[in-house]
Amino acid sequence: MRTLGGRYELEQRVGVGGMSEVWRAHDLVLDRTVAVKLISPGQEGEDTSVERIRAEARSAARLVHPNVASVHDFGTSIAADGGEVPYIVMELAEGETLAAHLRDGALDWRIATRVCAEVSAALAAAHAHGIVHRDVKPANVILTPAGVKVLDFGIATPAGAPDHTPEGMVVGTPAYLAPEQIDRQPATPAADMYALGVLLYYCLTGRLPYTAGSATQLLGARRRQPPRPLPEIDGLPPEIADLCRRCLAEDPAVRPTSLMAALLLAEVVDARVYVPMLAAMPRPRSAPVSPWTDRAAAEATEAMAVPAAEGARS
Incomplete structure (x- = not known):
């Protein structure tokens, strides 16, 4: 060994x-x-x-x-x-990747919202330290009994740093790259927010906001057409659809910050997430069950009340 x-x-x-x-x-x-x-x-x-x-x-x-x-x-x-x-x-984060959960199709919108709220909270912590992840995708999100873990800051970079990868290569997964990343511009927190928009779209619909059969076709299609709008989803609050649309904006200045997204998404499902500005929030009760098992939506929402802040203080 x-x-x-x-x-x-x-x-x-x-x-x-x-x-x-x-x-x-x-x-x-x-x-x-x-x-x-x-x-x-x-x-x-x-x-x-x-x-x-x-x-x-x-x-x-x-x-x-x-x-x-x-x-x-x-x-x-x-x-x-x-x-x-x-x-x-x-x-070592124990659990299944979000990619594995999505093989069975879209998540209930409340679970999708909670997942993306915690991913946003992780990004808010990184962005507060001047770090851009650059590869937010389902395979880099683990769903554990206590909540989300974002993996692989191995290609993370300081915000605004130039791209030193060889000519013809891009860092990240094509479906989740912001338009400016495809053009090899310096990575900023807004690029992570574009990836979050793709992640949220995928969680809600079970598919990407683009149509392509290969990575090459995908990059070409993305240069020619904007992402598809979200379809109608029963019960989905309009502010979630609006957040997804703004995350997928071509102009980085239109995209919300990770902190704003974390707070908005958490509020919709009445959950709490641990973000830098809320580190001193009161310690709420924890739920005794995993939030990622299949159960009725109402039960899932209650289970998802396991706060990230709880783990931060234990």
Whole structure:
């Protein structure tokens, strides 16, 4: 069994991406289960240097929030060719991804709203630290018994930083990229809000606001036509539909802030989320059941009253 840094014993590979793989591991020093993200070494000239990954890990480690999967450590291991392979040690969020839940179709609008409220709260914490996630999507959202965890700040960047990726490449998932990201403009919090709009649309409808059969077609279609408006959804409050529309605006200045979105979405389902300006809110009661099981909508809404603030203070 492979051990990194004499401390992290890799047990099972749980995910593979374009430039990384994630392992369930055991921290031998603190005797706890963690997630270890191994970053694949890039080609000469690509922006995958050890120092860049170290800087990203440090940025992500500043985020202490109940809806953010915490970063615990950073290190390097030696590859077969003698090169350095950076790795990031993170909190292992137990639960299913939002992508897995969406395979069965759209969520009840109240659950969709609560999920996106907590994602917005996580983004508000990041944006308050000047960090842009750049890859908000269902696969990076875990639904745990205590609520949402947003994963993978591994390509997070300081707001306004220039794009140093090789020409012809874009960072992020095509369906969730803001128009300005496709044009390789510096990432800002507004780009994350566009992705939130796509995420909210997908949760409410079970499909993307675009029609395309491949990533190439998707990027082409997005340059030619605006996102489709939300269809009629029984019981959906108009302010949710309006928020989704504004998040998907082509002009970044029209999109709401993450803080505004978190508060609005939480208010609609009578939930509380942990955001920087509300850190001193009174401690409410917690619900004893998971908010993500299938049950009647009324029961789901009551279960979703598990506040993120509770986890922040425990």
